[in-house]
Amino acid sequence: EVVDATVLMAGVIGGLGGAQCRTVAAHAIHNGLTHIPACHGTLHGEKVAYGILVQLRLEEMLQGSQLAATARHQLLQFYDAIGLPKDLASLGLANVTLAELQHAAEVACNPRSDIHHLPFRVEPTHVLAAMVSTTAPVWSDDKKLDSGDANRLSVATQSTNLTINDEV
Template identity: 75%
Template sequence: MPNQSSTPTASSLLTLTIAPAQVIRGGGVLSSTVADIAKLGTRPLIVAGNRTLGICQESLQEIFQAQELQTTSVSYGADCCEVTLKALRKAAKEHKADVIIGVGGGKALDTAKLVGHQLQLPVVTIPTSAATCAGWTALSNVYSESGAFLYDVALSRCPDLLILDYDLIQTAPQRTLVAGIGDAIAKWYEASVSSGHLQDTLVIAAVQLARVLRDILFQKAAAALQSPGSEVWREVVDATVLSAGLIGGLGGAQCRTVAAHAVHNGLTHLSGYASIHGEKVAYGILVQLRLEEMLQGNQLADAARQQLLKFYAEIGLPQKLADLGLGNITLAELQTAAEITLAPNSDIHRLPFPVAWEHLMAAMISTTAPNQLKIKNG
């Protein structure tokens, strides 16, 4: 009888990058985790921003020297961009680095992960704020030198080690945690649209986790912001840094981003405005819900937007363009952002209906509208 078994082809395989190989969390854990870092390599290249290096370099050097690690530190500059990546690869080779350590916010961690991916070296992420889930994910966003989003890179694996030191996170401005809440709560509004109809077991789990994450943030965010360092504060930090990352790991690319992040990407192409990632994403959720109202007549989206507006007002997330410093945006600038948001490869096209640039512009200027305005699509 002929052998009926077959070898799966590359196209039939699904590779999931769900979680870091190891996660260590707790207050003051950084100093006690150097031995775990040393297992990955003894010649770390530390990638951080100028501010982080200025604040942490001396203390980090003392911690690493205790394990006789031969470190060198390099600033990633202003953004995770091609010029920076090239310089960091050169620095890593000159140092003969055998492990990459990212210390800082989302852009520092994305840069470190991508350099590690390109050089096939292990990666350690040490977030200094709870502004994003970048310390967890197998994904890096690449920007231009001026901060405009260009593309993202799916990495071969999540970090080898994530160190979440609550004491370090607590030194960050509270604004970063508020932004992290905005970035994390977007998981539900985007995943439920892009993947809520799918039957894959892990995708179902990811969507349900996104719903639980939303509920945790609704219930605990305000209390957490009022009591930094408390147990409820730690729970919210875990939600933004860890749980938010797990959703994308379980659900895959189709469960990560839809219109909210696409709007963020478009807005990064407007220069001179100082809002941070999670703030733009939070605003982008309102734009997505507004589109669902306008183009589908979706009353649930209307109710969700009104609920979010109250929540945003309570914790300080932006509700409209003016809150992002874009109160005086010109029509030409708005159209530029809209057209980039609607680029052919944009995640906004995961919406179950087509969006024209004039519809998107209308949604972008009416995120606080009290009543639903129906626009006939087509």
């Protein structure tokens, strides 16, 4: 079931986003997570599954995509049913430091990363906000975030039960 779900969701995202968007953020997130020692025991597919949620959250936050928001919430229910991770805590990263998350986001956004094939600009701060808010409720105002909207970006990063240690 896990393999079927992963292939199905990759197909859905690729179909919605076109040739340049086929889970590019999901795999970039995976690559970033591999730099966090506490995540080394997590399976590739689990990291990519979580990365799909992050990609949908990016589309929701940066483009105001209600389709991505709806898909994310449906996927969260599906992940619950089959036991896939849906947030950092379920990846075993409940005690991750802010420095570790920032580094993972920077790795995900390195200049050669496929994340830049998305049809919008993605920065490490966007990735960090999406990573900590994969289970956030759907916004009802249909507005999108932009790089200068610090207040809403702050709200996005705070809409999680995860406690982030800001050890540097």
